[in-house]
Amino acid sequence: MSRQRSTRQKTRYYNARRQARNGSNYQNASLKNILLFLLAVFVYSATASPMLIKHNSIWMLNLEALANHENYTIEFHPVEKRLSLKGNSSEWVFVVGFPYFLHDGKTESLSAPVYLEKDKVFAPAEETVKFFQKEFNKNITLDTIKNLVLFTDLPKAKPKPIIPQTSKKETAGTREVKTIVIDPGHGGKDPGALGKKSQEKDIVLSVAKLLKKKLTKEGFNVKLTREKDVFIELSQRANLANKWDGDLFISLHCNAVDGIERQKRTEGYHFYVLRAPESEEDKAIARRENKVASLYGDKEAKEELSPLEWFKLEARLEKYKQNSYMYTEELLNSFNNNGKIKQLGTGVGGAGFMVLVGALMPAVLVELGFITHPKDENYMNSAKGQEDLANRITKSIIEYKKAVNDYRKTLQH
Secondary structure (H helix, E strand, O other), rough: HHHHHHHHHHHHHHHHHHHOOOOHHHOOOOOOHHHHHHHHHHHHHOOOOOOEOOOOOOOEHHHHHHHHHHOOOEEOOOOOOOEEEEEEOOOEEOOOOOOEEEEEOEEEEEEEEEEEOOEEEOOOEEHHHHHHHHHHOOOHHHHHHHHHOOOOOOOOOOOOOOOOOOOOOOOOOOOOEEEEEEEEEOOOOOOOOOOOEEEEHHHHHHHHHHHHHHHHHHEEEEEEEOOOOOOOOOOOOOOHHHHHHOEHHHEEEEEEOOOOOHHOOOHHHHHHHHOOOOOOOHHHHHHHHHHHHHHHOOOOOOOOOHHHHHHHHHHHHHHHHHHHHHHHHHHHHOOOOOOOOEEEEEEEEEEOHHHHOOOOOOOOEEEEEEEOHHHHHHOOOOOOHHHHHHHHHHHHHHHHHHHHHHHHHHOOO
């Protein structure tokens, strides 16, 4: 009986090999067989650059090697740690640290977060093969998968270059910078942060009005989300900016901390772009700004975004993110030039400020200084200080406009 079973096993084995040699179509094989084959070849290719690695007991697949083989266009954005794969008719977006990916705008779940190992991006192998099967069914066979795993160290075809194209209707970030939307935070029943002798809502409104005056003289079309002491919901502020088709959205605020000792030593300006928080302090500041809105009746306000919400947001705001960074650099250059208010830390952070979430344009939240620090408060509350702050922001916008114009020229060549 044992000998008969052994004979049957050998027969099945040689039949399988014969089918493979005769070009049997591998696309009808089960997902389990595909993965088993990948794993088996990986075991025998210890010297190869890893197509598969095991991370937290889960087999992870090298997305870049897979895309190279299929001649996909590859884009990796190191700041956001986001990998985009573009085929003839499909686009896939993976973000390191998130257990999701986007396929043509639709969110799909993964069993484990996307993983970065030695500058290579890996995703759970089982789901990756499953979701890519429709893309592979004309190309992937037993032999091509074998080559894909065994020869990832060999030179690969270079990804197709991405040639920037200007759409018929240019969007914010690619067109000439004309309309600036200034958002003075808080207002009305919401005073914002409180100093010993001033309120956040009053300081930022005064600076915003000065900004409008100065920018108008420079030829910009300037809109304020509020021009008097009124309460406007966070979601409505972004809606106004979109209605006005702004090219840049700047939300003005004053920072604050609790505790007498912290108030004495915590000072400085800080700028925020919309991205996943990098520190607990950034999270706390965003929660404070977001929570205040909900306290005053903003039904749309949330204190914090979930990982899935962040992931969906990444794709929607991608076209504006680089310009948000570009403008933030101009802000830093302008404020670093012998200003009375010091820079807090690196001067730049990322957090989920709800006021920025809905703005379909480059957007930055500016914390002018700490209203709880005596020196910062005195300067922000003085006519001289407000004039200086408005001048610095005006200069940053002028320089940003020049940078965008330079970028536009590269698209025309």
